[in-house]
Amino acid sequence: KINTDYFFDEAAFNTHDGGYVPLEVYDAPEVPLAIPPLLEPDQETATDAYYTVEAQAGETQILPGAKTKTWGYNASLLGKTIVYHVGKHNHVTLKNSLPELTTFHWHGLGVSGPYIDGGCHAPVYPGEESKIEFTLHQPAATTWLHAHPCPSTAEQVWHGLATMVIVKDEHEESLPLPRNYGVDDIPLVLQDRRFHENNQWDYREDYDPDGVQGPTALINGTVNPYFDVTTQKLRLRILDGANRREWRLHFSDNLEFTQIAGDSSLLPEPVKFTKLMLTCAERAEIIVDFKDYKEGDVVTLFSDDVPIVRFRIHDFTPDNTVVPDKLIDLPKEEADPDLPVRAILMSGMDEEVMLNGKKFNMQRIDATQPVGKAQYWDITNSNDMVGGMVHPFHVHGTEFLVISRNGHEPYANEHGYKDTVGVNPGETVRILVRFAQTGVYMYHCHIIEHEDGGMMAQIQSYDPAEKELKKYKLMDMD
Ligand code: C2O
Ligand code: CU
Structure with a gap:
């Protein structure tokens, strides 16, 4: 079966928002798609790996003429791609060379909160560094x-502080899938920006409390990119790294493609598409097979009707590998019968956004859940103002399962682990959440201006054997 629609409620697409900024083709020459280099470990042994991740300011030649002032991780814009291996003990030095406080949030890594996961309670001050250590026990995935x-958060991400983090494990490595980084295994970070005078970005000028957008697609930090295809199959690791934009992806010729992974794991079974929509912070790994094309052809990836990447086909050797119809066995999980269903309400637009009727407070623990126990969370989007909008709901420090949408089956590509799920207006999405580690974890809408605007809360995962809830040092808003 080939899925030929975007699944989500068409009436709630961001295109219907009064403040929607349509994508436009920027008048600049085509350039090769930037492929971020891999971050080399400072040191590596059979059991341990050491990395330094530096947040820095710089300038990037994105358009002809003036360079754009940008921020990045170990790079002037976005960052080097980081690869972690499951089971290895990682030691990471987080270095802040920016003129202001930042945090390093590992979106999608199963690391403990509120410090190691780098949410708002783990500041690194300008000119300082901090060190974290963790070992991952989670399936291979594309995280960031x-x-x-x-x-x-929104302003810093807009400046460029976002990069891909690939988690590898032995199971994934045993499958016949493309994994030659930069050749047939390609990161695609999808963002949008507006270029002002002198090719600069101006977050404040473009500010919109429902999410900042720009008309120019920025793919891995490049405008009008092309990629030279030298293999029959490509694996694209796609991340919606935009503050606000949904991406409605499809190829020229309605080329069919196969999704093999979602946010936090492979899909149990591959899913075929001609159209795929991603909401903010979601990831999809897809396999594109160019078998019906020949040297000199160009295959274009579009979002809505705007071309965002051109794949230039070169000579390739035939590749007869088949994507297996079973990609991963996920353990059957049931909700703990003693735990009630947790209700979460996302409401409002603009400055009115709230979670369960409240604005985020850094010092307030909004909910608790026993560590290691699975609980249903019902996430409702009450938002029916002017058609409403899709809110992408994200939880830190866990991989969840999507159980149902308004009581119906989740979408065909939602059967793997996820950490972000788009919730349509008027819809209740049931997810099954389990925290493997104690700690404090944030959960929020991933339209980043909604998160900054207060559509966020935090939960403490605790060990029931402890007599009292552990106290964590939490930052306050200052
Ligand atoms: Cu990707 Cu709390 O965020
Ligand atoms: Cu939202």
Whole structure:
């Protein structure tokens, strides 16, 4: 079966928002798609790996003429791609060379909160560094790193603080899938920006409390990119790294493609598409097969009707590998019968956004859940103002399962682990959440201006054997 629609409620697409900024083709020459280099470990042994991740300011030649002032991780814009291996013990030095406080949030890594996961309670001050250590026990996945200081996450991400983090494990490595980074395994970070005078970005000027947008697609930090295809199949690791924009992806010729992974794991079974929509912070790994094309052809990836990447086909050797129809066995999980269903309400637009009727407070623990126990969370989007909007709901420090949408089956590509799920207006999405580690975890809408605007809360995962809830040092808004 080939899925030929975007699944989500058409009436709630961001195109219907009064403040919607349509994508436009920027009048600049085509350039090769930037492929971020891999971050080399400072040191590596059979059991341990050491990395330094530096948040820095710089200038990037994005357009002809003036360079754009940008921020990045170990790079002037976005960052080097980080690869972690499951089971290895990682030691990461987080270095802040920016003129302001930042945090290093590992979106999608199963690390403990509120410090190691780099949410708002783990500031690194300008000129300082901090060190974290963790070992991952989670399936292979495409995750990411972004800044998360409250309430300036959106502005820092807009400056460029976002990069891809690939988690590898032996199971994934045993499958016949493309994994030659930069050749047939390609990161695609999808963002949008507006270029002002002198090719600069101006977050304040473009500010919109429902999410900042720009008309120019920025793919891995490049405008009008092309990629030279030298293999029959490509694996694209796509991340919606935009503050606000949904991406409605499809190829020229309605080329069919296969999704093999969602946010936090492979899909149990591959799913075929001609159209795929991603909401903010979601990831999809897809396999595109160019078997019906020949040297000199160009295959274009579009969002809505705007071309965002051109794949230039070169000569390739035939590749007869088949994507397996079983990609991963996920353990059957049931909700703990003693735990009630947790209700979460996302409401409002603009400055009115709230979670369960409240604005985020860094010092307030909004909910608790026993560590290791699975609980249903019902996430409702009450938003029926002017058609409403899709809110992408994200939880830190866990991989969840999507159980149902308004009591119906989740979408065909929602059967793997996820950490972000788009919730349509008037819809209740049931997810099954389990925290593997104690700690404090944030959950929020991933339209980043909604998160900064207070559509966020935090939960403490605790060990029931402890007599009293552990106290964590939590930052306050200042
Ligand atoms: Cu990707 Cu709390 O965020
Ligand atoms: Cu939202």
